Amino acid sequence: MNTDNRPPMPMRDAGGHFKLNNPEDGAPIKEMFTLGDALLFITEKCTYRMQVADQIDPDRKNPALPHNVTQKIFDHGISSEIFCNTILLAKVMFRKEMLKIDTESAMQLAFDAFSELVAMDDALRPFKSAELAAVDPAKLTPQQQPSLAIPCVGNVRTHCKTALQKSDHFQGKLLKIVRLFFPDEKKLNWDRIHKLVTTDHGEGGFLEVMDSTVSLFKLVRNARDCLEHDNLKGVIVRDFELQADGTIAPPTIEVDFRQSSCERCSVSRFTEELGKALLQAFEIIVVHLCSKYVQPFAGMPIVVAPLSDDYRAAWHVRFAYGMFYADGQCVGGPR
Helix, strand or coil: CCCCCCCCCHHHHCCCCCCCCCCCCCCCCCEEEEECCEEEEECCCCEEEEEEHHHHCCCCCCCCCCCEEEEEEECCCCCCHHHHHHHHHHHHHCCCCCCCCCHHHHHHHHHHHHHHHHHHHHHHHHHHHHHHHHHHHHHHCCCECCECCCCCCCCHHHHHHHHHHHHHHHHHHHHHHHHHHCCCCCCCCHHHHHHHHHHHHCCCHHHHHHHHHHHHHHHHHHHHHHHHCCCCCCEEEECCEECCCCCEECCEEEEEECCEEEEEEEHHHHHHHHHHHHHHHHHHHHHHHHHHHCCCECCECCEEEECCHHHHHHHCCCEEEEEECCCCCEEECCC
16 A cells, blocks of 8 residues: 555556566676665676666656666676675675664765776776787788888877776775774875874784885876876876887886886786776775774674685675684674
8 A cells, every 4th residue: 555645556566577688698696785776686797777666756757667677787797806896895894783884885985986997997998909909900011121110009198097097086985985984084095094004903914905005096196197287297108119129019108206106017007907906905905994893793703704615606705704613713694
């Protein structure tokens, strides 16, 4: 029975069903959970969002709307390391019964961070394809001295700028997640976080990770500043270029600005390694923060620990909350 003042609509008030109409996927649903006002469905290959008619038309003015609407939002699913180490890790770790932070905001920020990494990955793949497409015709072109034709990708600077923008947006989302754990800290930045970690953890693996992570985030910010302000010369980006020894170097990037430096290296390699480093930083920082601030569950002490192979295969993440048995074995806790 409809208890509010909205007009009854038999199709909406009755049960329904849905289908993920994506012939290129065809894989079964492996995970499902809510994020904001949407319900997410995850397969091996893709992520989908579903909304019901009342979310689209809350006043029920259009009885012809379908019962629900599904939409593929990412070509990343359970088989994607980016998805598992951000969204699924956040789903396992950001739980209101375990933490005192705003877990809904933390989940949304994790989703936003994931989106930035996906955009970065989406930009890398066509760039690498363009590299190969530029090289192949050059190999087939007869080279006669004194003239030499070398490949060209074009827009290398734009690609680097896009990658660094997405990387900087990613670290900004991660910073906002960290701030949820320190609500009393005003204007918390990565330097201040580094000092807090030094005080709380002393020497150890997490501090070493934070040393390299903060340097990485500064490199991203400084390199982005250079590329977005043409008067700054701290970043040198080159297309294919003939070297003095006669070899042809691929598109490269070199950074030397504000104590941040990166030796000249392939743009493709730089972007790929940057994405991996950002993903690793997200996992380690989230895991350590949740480990430090986890609350007891049902009166039992809870820890964050690596999962065994069977749990990892089922949960698709490397860490989770758990409890230690008397024999020292850690068993995955409530999911």
